[in-house]
Amino acid sequence: MRGETEFHHLLDTLPAGAYTCDADGLITYFNEHALELWGRAPKLNDPIDRFCGSFRLLAADGTAIPHDQCWMARALKTRREYDGEIVIERPDGERRTVLAHVNPIRDGSGEVLGAVNVLVDITDRKHAEDIVKTADRSKNEFLAILAHELRNPLAPIRNAVQILNREGALAPESQWAVSAIERQVRQMARLIDDLVDVARITSNRLELRKERVDLAAVLRSAVETSSMLLKAGGQEFTVALPEESIYLDADPVRLAQAVSNLLSNAAKYTEHGGRIWLIAERRGGEAVITVRDTGVGISPAMLSHIFEMFTRGEQSQVRTLGGLGIGLTLVKRLVEMHGGTVAAESAGQDMGSTFVIRLPAAESSPGQPPTADGSLPSGASSLRVLIVDDNRDAADSLAMLLRITGNEIRTTYDGLEALQVASDFRPEVVLLDIGLPKIDGHEVAQRLRREAWGQRICLIAVTGWSDESDRARSRAAGFDHHLVKPLDTSHLAKLLDSVERSARS
Secondary structure: OHHHHHHHHHHHHOOOEEEEEEOOOOEEEEOHHHHHHHOOOOOOOOHHHHHHOOOEEEOOOOOEOOHHHOHHHHHHHHOOOEEEEEEEEOOOOOEEEEEEEEEEEEOOOOOEEEEEEEEEEOHHHHHHHHHHHHHHHHHHHHHHHHHHHHHHHHHHHHHHHHHHHOOOOOOHHHHHHHHHHHHHHHHHHHHHHHHHHHHHHHOOOOOOOOEEEEHHHHHHHHHHHHHHHHHHHOOEEEEEOOOOOOEEEEOHHHHHHHHHHHHHHHHHHOOOOOEEEEEEEEEOOEEEEEEEEOOOOOOHHHHOOOOOOOOOOOHHHHOOOOOOOOHHHHHHHHHHHOOOEEEEEOOOOOOOEEEEEEEEOOOOOOOOOOOOOOOOOOOOOOOEEEEEOOOHHHHHHHHHHHHHOOOEEEEEOOHHHHHHHHHHHOOOEEEEOOOOOOOOHHHHHHHHHHOOHHHHOEEEEEEOOOOHHHHHHHHHHOOOEEEEOOOOHHHHHHHHHHHHHHHHO
């Protein structure tokens, strides 16, 4: 009896709800915290309240838990402890989320006399987690909308630059202006992509598409992406690649993106006339990529934080350089997703910086690539192309660009008009925006595919929406390709060239 009294006193001192049941599940004791959780006092030693049977219990997903399957009942039946998250609905309808932990109570011989259930109230914590999840969803939705809205005006700007570049010789001042616009459009597009990609990675929504790749090819792609910044910066740029190929199991696009961000960072923070190196080598079982520069360097205080989100170094160094401070964060996340590491080194301010990526190298080369006819896209085609976009500048500038390269073009600005024109024009290719008035691009694609003549069309989504879920919706609607604004016109030229060769063969 004394031991039972001491045990009850111990339960009373707990900062959590606690109650006991006998071997038949009848409640024999509960403390004040349990009473607060339940919202009323159950009857002791009463079959009605067996296992707290008069209280409504729910699992974390909201489904009801039968009382003969609650943690207390399971512990008494199986004679072992149980724990987990459970929701208690009080008589007033309020629900409290608790972590329940049930332990059998045994006598000296090991016989189960009953069980004790400790209930830790985590309602406030769960509420805070729900707020964070809601805020995270809202943030991701906002970033997706922001990216879409920013990409839309970039599309006609890039198209206009391509048109001007095809006009022939320009005055030096005009040529400089066109080059400056193109550089800034590329930079803006990169910032948008980085911002969206960081959001995807932090939300675990970015998936790698790994394949066996030659590191040299990945690095060449990274250099090409950063070429305009490197040229504009006026630095001496040196690339050192090994004579023998180094193979990786990697996503070539994402890995090139990581290296390109390091190169762009070096170009941004290295003075005109400085030097930048890109070096690749194999060390044992690792591929090592080094990007080194003679730029502004990194202070010791910043070195340990350089890969954190929105870290941009000393303000005196970067106040005129711009940037969101997310490029290095993205590099770190992408490298780690490949099973690698990235480290930063610097002797201090004005002493340059070195970034070293280490990745597991593959032991063998990829299989023989499929043979090709060796031809390159000509940049010119003669296809019937329908362009559909409610942004008239985007539609008209793309139409002008494709007419210059020899295509027959029609433009429309809403979904219903697109179906009418397509029925008469019978295009071979449709470049179709998604967010259209009257009916959206997905509905237009589905209706076109229902027509016998529409099944042969190459449907290309041209949109500011870039998430994998957006691409999946495009595929489900019948699109063949999903391109993100502002269009990479060289990639579009390759697609059109492929369509024409296929149609003419």
